[in-house]
Amino acid sequence: MKEIVCKLLVIGAGPGGYICAIRAGQLGVDTVIVEAVKAGGTCLNIGCIPSKALIHAAEEFEKVRHMAGGESPLGISVEAPKLNLAATVAWKDGIVGRLNSGVLGLLRKAKVKIVHGRAKFRDGKTVEVETETGMQVIRAEAVVIATGSQPVELPSLPFGGPVISSTEALSLPAVPQKLVVVGGGYIGLELGTAFAKMGSAVTVVEAARQILPQYDADLVRPVSKRLGELGVRVLTEAKAKGLSGDGGALVIETVDGKEQSLPADKVLVTVGRKPRTEGWGLDELDLARAGHFLLIDDQCRTSMRGVYAIGDITGEPMLAHRAMAQGEMVAEIVAGKKRAWDKRCIPAVCFTDPEIVTAGLSPDEARAQGHDIRIGQFPFSANGRAMTMLAEDGFVRVVARTDTNLVLGLQAVGAGVSELSSAFALAIEMGARLEDIAATVHAHPTRSEGLQEAAMKALGHALHI
Structure with missing residues (x-):
């Protein structure tokens, strides 16, 4: 087979890889992208998109179920609903398919x-690809590694049978009666909450002292409250040891050192993700590492000339939008533009119920960096839009320097606060001060008013609390 020669080769068509290839193509760079499974990577096919579809379906089902139980203060009553999870999964797969086709179309449009x-x-400039028609050799001037990440497997709970990863959880044919989630981070709680709403009896096992250990207690408290309302049992400072002899339960060690068996139809293991470094000839390259990840500089260059790396394989935060931003930057660098990674913040969202969004520094992080700070916090219980949506739990919080009022961080927990992420990131990227946010006219009635009120609170003149 004839070799393919190109200027840029992108390995992996996940969010970082396909964005890199599209932007390079737009800039006239001769680009080839290689993907082993489906365009869109983990995020589009078995991660961000399908999980949010499942979460939405679960939310809608729970709303109707409450109305059927006569619990709706809105005066709405309906017949008891039924859930056909297979139909829900088919709907989810349809969305994934449309987006997958869309990515392929955009790549072709960019002449990739x-x-x-x-x-x-x-070697550092050459790859061989096992295709359906045989071996294809590709040589490139520059290579971008965007191979992503995969779920971490516990030695005591290898995937298979009743033990599943998030991938299998998103394609179950029926709702499990008893679901045990090992790992109380954002993936475990997002999916655990969804299945609880769909009717599963859910237990969460977390080794740390609190669920969502990467967030402070104030942000986690409304999520913990909601889990209790949904009947989710949470066991913290507990360790999973393995399946029982008959495979029908998870054996754990509790905080007091005792063993306990948790009956389970399925055990969902969500203890993190690891970079996908095996199976693509990494041993042939002499690349510096930062732990398990590939080491990169502020232009995503690895230790080997002409080889770049982006996305999850380069470390935390393992977020699709970080990979996308890196991919766009690298494409422009390869095209000859001057670019470097100088982001002030990368927003992060936890799609639990309620949602959590963070950008920049938390209060503790700001203090640890030596900043003298002021904090403004506004509760959604004082927000008119939240009241009309029967979702008053949570708040918006702003962290700013005392001397200059420069905004260092923004956090929120509440229904739908993921949509505040762009405003949070923009404020920090633009170097906003408390006065800038407080003086910006915010539409009424919206949840976004909480941002303005938090800034006013930090300045000492909140209007609605």
Whole structure:
């Protein structure tokens, strides 16, 4: 087979890889992208998008179920609903399919050559790809590694049978009666909450002292409250030891050192993700590492000339939008533009119920960096829009320097606060001060008013509390 020669080769068509290839194509760079499975990567196919579809379906089902139980203060009553999870999964798969086709269409529009198959390095400029029609060799001037990440497997709970990862959880044919979630981070709680709303009896096992250990207690408290309302049992400072002899329960060690068996139809293991470094010839490259991740500089360059790395394989935060931003930057660098990674913040969202969104520094992080800070916090219980939506739990919080009022961080917990993430990130990227946010006219009635009120509170003149 004839070799393919190009200026840029992108390995992996996840969010970082396909954005990099599209932008490079737009800039006239001769680009080839290789993908072993489906365009869109983990995020589109088995992560962000399908999980949010399942979460939405679960929310809608729970709303109707409450109305059927006569619990709606809105005066709405309906017949008892039924859930056909197979139909829900088919709807989710339809969305994924549309987006997958859309990505392929955008790549073709940008004149990017798509090679389907598994790539393996021969050297820093050459890969061989196992395609359906045989081996394809590709040589490139520059290479971008965007191979992503995969779920971490516990030695005591290997995937298979009743033990599943988030991938299998998103395609279950029926709602499990008893679901045990190992790992109380954002993936475990997002999916655990969804299944609880769909009717599963859910137990969460977390080794740390609190669920969502990466967030402060004030942000986690409304989530914990809601889990209790949904009947989710949460066991903290507990360790999973393995399945029982008959495979029908998870054996754990509790905080007091005792063993306990938790009956489970399915055990969902969500203890983190690891970079996908095996199976594509990494041993053929002499790349510096930062732990398990590839080490990069502020232009996403690895230790090997002409080889870049973006996304989850480069470390935390493992977020699709970080990978996208890195991919766009690298494409422009390869095209000859001057770019460097100088982001002030990368917003992060936890799609629990209620949602959590953070950008920049938390109060503790700001203090640890030596800042003298002031904090403004506004509760949604004083927000008119939240009241009309029967979702008053949570708040918006702003962290700013005392001397200059420069905004260092923004956090919120509440229904739908993920949509505040762009305003939070923009404020920090633009170097906003408390006065800038407080003087910006916010539409009424919206949840976004909480941002303005939090800034006013930090300045000492909140209007609605």
